[in-house]
Amino acid sequence: MTIEDRDDAYLITHALATDTLSRLRDVETEQVAFRKGLVKLGRICGYEIIDGAMETEYVPVETPLAETTGERVKGLDDVVIINVLRAATPFVEGLLKAFPRAKQGVISAGRDEAAGMNEDGEFPITIDYVKLPEIRSADTVIVADPMLATGSTMAAVLDHVLDEADDFEDLFVLSAVSAPAGLLRVSEAVPEADLLTVAIDDRLDDDGFIVPGLGDAGDRAFRTV
Ligand SMILES: O=P(O)(O)OC[C@H]1O[C@H](OP(=O)(O)OP(=O)(O)O)[C@H](O)[C@@H]1O
Ligand SMILES: O=c1cc[nH]c(=O)[nH]1
Numbered sequence: 001m002t003i004e005d006r007d008d009a010y011l012i013t014h015a016l017a018t019d020t021l022s023r024l025r026d027v028e029t030e031q032v033a034f035r036k037g038l039v040k041l042g043r044i045c046g047y048e049i050i051d052g053a054m055e056t057e058y059v060p061v062e063t064p065l066a067e068t069t070g071e072r073v074k075g076l077d078d079v080v081i082i083n084v085l086r087a088a089t090p091f092v093e094g095l096l097k098a099f100p101r102a103k104q105g106v107i108s109a110g111r112d113e114a115a116g117m118n119e120d121g122e123f124p125i126t127i128d129y130v131k132l133p134e135i136r137s138a139d140t141v142i143v144a145d146p147m148l149a150t151g152s153t154m155a156a157v158l159d160h161v162l163d164e165a166d167d168f169e170d171l172f173v174l175s176a177v178s179a180p181a182g183l184l185r186v187s188e189a190v191p192e193a194d195l196l197t198v199a200i201d202d203r204l205d206d207d208g209f210i211v212p213g214l215g216d217a218g219d220r221a222f223r224t225v
């Protein structure tokens with residue numbers, strides 16, 4: 001089965017999202033522009049989630065001049081955003097501009113790149129820290145990580161999320177760049193999640209990096225190379 005055969009992966013196609021991602025991909029984009037680009041992309045993705053997945057309701061509004069009917073987004077306070085440290089930090093900063101009152105969770109996850117991928121194309125994942133808010137049935141949960149490569153990190157992260165939450169309105173896995181293998185792994189492991197991504201790239205290289213991708217998102221944002 002390929003990811004195209006599944007119906008739980010969606011592309012975010014807003015022109016500003018693809019524009020911003022293209023700048024992030026550019027090897028000449030330095031740390032500050034890279035970090036700001038991730039913030040901007042997070043904001044656009046947040047707006048797209050609101051536009052594509054959240055309901056609105058009509059409400060009476062009194063303007064300074066007259067009574068009228070307005071339209072409000074429902075459930076904006078019932079949002080949980082989970083930041084997968086560390087590369088997701090600027091991405092989440094952008095998401096919070098769309099969902100300023102979201103409850104936030106943090107999961108620190110790293111893949112053991114020295115160990116490399118096993119024969120199934122998975123990395124060993126170390127989870128050092130988990131702090132999640134209470135997740136309620138009305139909540140829209142967004143687990144954000146700009147890179148979904150082998151899917152090993154996201155699968156491990158979602159195990160922790162699902163330990164805390166058995167009922168929610170929606171569960172979104174949001175990434176900027178995904179590899180087909182990672183999307184498929186997460187889609188099969190957690191069928192209740194909807195996978196949102198700005199791009200599905202060609203493949204993984206032998207080191208588990210997305211090609212063409214954008215390189216190591218954490219290193220570029222935090223200047224650790
Ligand atoms: O789909 P996977 O193969 O698991 O790879 C994706 C993960 O790799 C990166 O994190 P990394 O482990 O480099 O940590 P960092 O965020 O601290 O840089 C990225 O931010 C994802 O969390
Ligand atoms: O291509 C990749 C894969 C994992 N993590 C990244 O930051 N980039």
Ligand SMILES: [Mg+2]
Pocket residue numbers: 084085086087109110111153218
């Ligand atoms: Mg990570």
